[in-house]
Amino acid sequence: MAVLNVNIDHVATIRQARRTDEPDPVWAAVQCELAGANGITVHLRQDRRHISDRDVEVLKQTVASKFNLEMGLAEPIVRIAERIVPDQVTLVPERRQELTTEGGLDCVKHKQRLAQVVKRMHKKGILVSTFITPDTEQILASAETGCDAVELHTGAYANAKKDTVMEQCLNALADARDTGISAGLIVHAGHGLTYRNIAPVASIEGLCEFNIGHSIVSRAVLVGMRRATEEMIRLIEQFSKKGV
Ligand code: PXP
16 A cells, blocks of 8 residues: 655745744644654755755654655765664755756766765665656666665656646556566655546555655645645545555
């Protein structure tokens, strides 16, 4: 059965709109956990546009479920991960100009750096996942560098307007799932997933963890974090089958 990690970055985005102290992502994390979330995900970006160093430190102490830290490969951030020791890191590409993470990490191009970071994370007992497009070469590069998991980028699926394109994207995700599992990797998925488009992705057997942020936080503004999280968990459970 697939599980949900709630990405709470955009709770911090609302706080940063006024550079104040509310809403506190730490409080949001508690609500997600009370709703039954498998984990809490935050992205500590180099520009600190939403999540701050303080958030990561307090969340490390307070998250009782899985604490998944999204991060780029930049040395200062890698050092923070070594100090904080989250349960898992998800390695992502990071460009300062982007609104959100665009594209996957190029694990082929950055293979050497990736292998170093994986080794350092493993030394601390941290699970390592890479956020990648559902391509064979990216999956194999992740496996070769010693990663434990890959998170398949579902953005192309989420942005697809035509049914035929959506179908192609779903097939690509299922193929990537097969390649990942054959390479010994745990397979996660995320980006752009919403209450409306989650069903076909949750139905892909063997995808075990979803990272969902914007859609849940958006709904939470209207119905509360706990209910928004519960509603997404219900959908994932309804459509996901037992993992392969
Ligand atoms: N997974 C990764 C690796 C991401 O970078 C993001 C966005 O921060 C998400 C999942 C969540 O995407 P969304 O906010 O579109 O649900």
